[in-house]
Amino acid sequence: MNIRKLLRRNETVLIFAIIIFSLVIGSKSPEFFTTANLFDILRSSFVQLLFALGVLIVIISGGIDVSFPIVGIFAGYTAVVMMRKFQLNEESLLIPITLAIIIGAILGGFNAIAIAGFGIPTLIATLGTAGIFRGLMLSFIGASFISDIPVGLDNFSTADLIKFESDAGTLVRLHVLVIPVAVITIAVSLLLNRTIFGRSVYALGGGIEPTRRLGISIKRTQAKIYMLVGGLSGLAGILYVSLQRKANPYDLAGSELDVIAAVVLGGASIMGGYGTVFGTVLGVLFINMMKNNLVLLGVSSSWQRAAVGVLLVLGITIQAIGENRKSKRQKTAANKEKE
């Protein structure tokens, strides 16, 4: 019974999907099974994973956030502009990161006001704030591409934890970010599973009225969620700027779907109340693995978006079929009990 339950879990399915996909690609091109490729997938996953953790928290709470990429690039770009304007220490890495997190949390605060304060449906509220943030950034903070970002951030993009030359002569690099990202991932997991706040996020996704009856403040929990997500997005935004070695205010907009896709593929229920950090990590890795390596399979890069779409439709279809079966089973069980 336990094994059956384990097999039915989304994470298990995803692990199998990852294994099958790697075997298929690996058999077609040996380049796939190299350390360099693994590290590349990891490097392209960092920023997305940070965004995805934020989205996971929102989705567990029964909401949806589409403003996070805008919050991220707003925070990252503004932090760089502020560094310039106030001539802060260019060497420092901590200053821009702190700035970006604070800006992100403030923007998240605006989402919190709209959602917790006024009870606007989350999708509509965040669509609106995304428009406001983007419009304000491009008309007042700047609409031009900054290619010479502060030295500290620039140097950070090449800060490697492991660096060696492989037999084939290519440079294999593992970025130092792998440690902080892993720490944050574990911290979010602990936050969700081991704290009162985390449990109230799950409760909120399960149902608003029951949560209220439990004595949990809905508004306060929602406010915390959106500010936390804002802060996480701000961090992701500045790291994106650092890794890209340029601050382009037009970037990231439109990337929300890929992140939501990863979280949903990871098994989080869009109705709220269910989702795991492990599943999200797998979802992000799977999507990045696919995007990075479809070319090896002979799929041209212009079909990548369609591939993500197919994957997403398949993922939600499988989930929906599972849900329908479950509710049917529960119904027949309830009927039997009656008899």
Next chain:
Amino acid sequence: MNERLQRMSTSGLLADRKVTQLMGFTTFIFLIFTIFSFNIFFTPENFRSMAYQVPEIAILSIAVMLSMLTGGIDLSIVGISNAAALVAAYIMTEQMSATGEISSLWIIIACLSGILIGLICGVINSILIAILNVTPILATLATMTLFNGIAIGITNGISVSDLPKQFIRVGNGTFFGIPTPFVLMVAIAAFVGFLINRTGLGLKLLLIGTNRKAAQYSVMGDRKVIAWTYILSGFLSSLAGLIIAARTSAASPDFGNSYILLAIVIVVLGGINPLGGFGTVTGVVLATVVLQMVSSGFNALRFSQFFYLAAQGGVLVAVMILNTVLENRRVNKSINKSLES
């Protein structure tokens, strides 16, 4: 019974009140821009260009409105409209390059294929939402990526341009002095208005939006109604796509990404309840006109297009806040009233 009648009549009044409010708002915006930039805003050229720009976004908004009336949402509208426009444009240009000339018959065939694509996309949405019970947000988010991805894949991300003259004439011509797209929009709006207010399907749509559970228990075939909603939404989106292609003489996979936000802003501003159950086509069309005036007015005053984006978001959030505040006040008032009696 009498009480119920009374409640129904007040809700009817409320319906009219929203449209009346919006009409007042429209006049207000109109006056403001007329005062501030009379020379540019208050010219026949400006009104003509607005009449060409309003229809496409109005039709897309009507498509979103239909799904919102049932309590869902359709985010794939722009994906569908671009896919439909691309297919039609592709058939036309292929035919043109083969023979150099193109007959009206082929243009009609191309348009019909575009509409067919819209219907197919709508059916895919319907299968996901009505049969598999996927949440509309998630389903249409996924299909939006899918349709857009397929469009990019087929075209390699390049737009198809140089469409035949007869086709462009539809998008840029006039019909008894009125721009043709505008005439088409009025016809479509009238059709959807008739559908919502005068047919069984429309009534069921509103009932499902008001209370899905109650609709299920009254065995009206709620899944079938929802399926029709998304198919209709796909159909309207494909029409909007064809009009856009005819006006701009091009079809591109990434045209009008900002239209999703705009369409939702318009629908909410037009007085549709995002949780379903209430809304009018008149409201949506009026809201489109308001936002187009704001856009043209900002242009005339030389504000940047990004400022307009911020204004769209601001309007959306402000209208939603205003709605909740007014709603709370109304509920409190009625509670107090019942406490008093």
